[in-house]
Amino acid sequence: MNHPTGDELLLLAYGELPAADVARVETHLGECTACRLQFTQLDAAHVALDIVRAPRRRVASRWMVGALAAAAVLATVFLASSAPPRPVNPGWRPTATWSATAGYVTSGAMLEIDAQLTRLEQEKYHGLSK
Amino acid sequence: MRNLAADQLLAEYEPALRNFLGARCRDAEMTAELLQEVAVRLVAAAPRLTLNGNARGYLFRIAANVWHDYLRRELVRRRTAVALESAEPALADAADARLLEGELRAAIRNAIRSLPVAQREVVELRQRRGLTFQQIADRLHRPLGTVLTQMRSALIRISAELEEYR
Numbered sequence: 656m657n658h659p660t661g662d663e664l665l666l667l668a669y670g671e672l673p674a675a676d677v678a679r680v681e682t683h684l685g686e687c688t689a690c691r692l693q694f695t696q697l698d699a700a701h702v703a704l705d706i707v708r709a710p711r712r713r714v715a716s717r718w719m720v721g722a723l724a725a726a727a728v729l730a731t732v733f734l735a736s737s738a739p740p741r742p743v744n745p746g747w748r749p750t751a752t753w754s755a756t757a758g759y760v761t762s763g764a765m766l767e768i769d770a771q772l773t774r775l776e777q778e779k780y781h782g783l784s785k
Numbered sequence: 786m787r788n789l790a791a792d793q794l795l796a797e798y799e800p801a802l803r804n805f806l807g808a809r810c811r812d813a814e815m816t817a818e819l820l821q822e823v824a825v826r827l828v829a830a831a832p833r834l835t836l837n838g839n840a841r842g843y844l845f846r847i848a849a850n851v852w853h854d855y856l857r858r859e860l861v862r863r864r865t866a867v868a869l870e871s872a873e874p875a876l877a878d879a880a881d882a883r884l885l886e887g888e889l890r891a892a893i894r895n896a897i898r899s900l901p902v903a904q905r906e907v908v909e910l911r912q913r914r915g916l917t918f919q920q921i922a923d924r925l926h927r928p929l930g931t932v933l934t935q936m937r938s939a940l941i942r943i944s945a946e947l948e949e950y951r
Contacts, residue, residue: 662933665940670849671917684808695809695856700940702856703947704912706886707893 658690659683668698791831795824798844805848822851860947864889889947896946904939907932 659667659680666672667680684691795802802820810816826847834843864885897908910921918936922929 661937662930665933665937666918669911669918678804681804681808685804691808691811696944697937697940698809698853699856699860700944700947702853703860703889703893703943704897704908704940705853706857706860707890707897708912 656687657683658687661693664690664694664697668694668701791827794840794844795827798841801841802844802848805845806852809852819848819851819855823848826851860889861885892947893943896943899946900939900942904935904942907935908939911936 663672663676663680667677672680684694799820802823803816806816806819806823807813810819823844827844830847897905900908906925907921910916910924911918916924918932919929921927922932925932927935
């Protein structure tokens, strides 16, 4: 019985054995337990090396997803800040002089700003003066 | 690709697939089991497949993946068995595949680190860069036969380290 060489078994495990030799070696492995065990030992170690390599790809793809998400956020911020100012809706009218909920949702500083803005809007739209 | 076509494809290539898996599996029962898994994967993938005349290559790729998945499960299974036998509390209690794979991964990394430099160079060029053995021989200015011997020795050493680790 002609046993395949160790090199042939290695090349078969890595899919680099010339096609012309594959059938011969595989047929032999089907009949020879010693060679099959030798091949399985090589192929199992090959798979073990792949196990070590596998997570690197996952980490790389996670980084890629993170980078894409960050790029999307930056692009949104950039576009929003560089966009022309939105036109004021000419039909808009303030419904009240004060927001009823302002006291609950704003701090003291924001309250003051809110009051000043409200005053400005009243002057602009209703011609009110102090 | 419809299920009918997948069935025809399997029927056409069954003898060749049986040879492929039979050369690797310890007995006919295991061969039949893995062949069944190839069929299941092909049928599951069939609706989104367009093979463009490369049906044989695709089918053998599935068979190789099935075989490698089996070897991978075996590596983890043996690790689990040892963890349960030796009653390592963290592993035995969790019996968690991820944790066990992490342990196995650490052992494999150690095995790679302990290789002689010449063997480690070949392993890294093959595993990380995906070079063929001929390309590795060219890059390292070594005869192809030397590179193949070094890779084989490395795999046998890693296998032995994992046996010890088990």
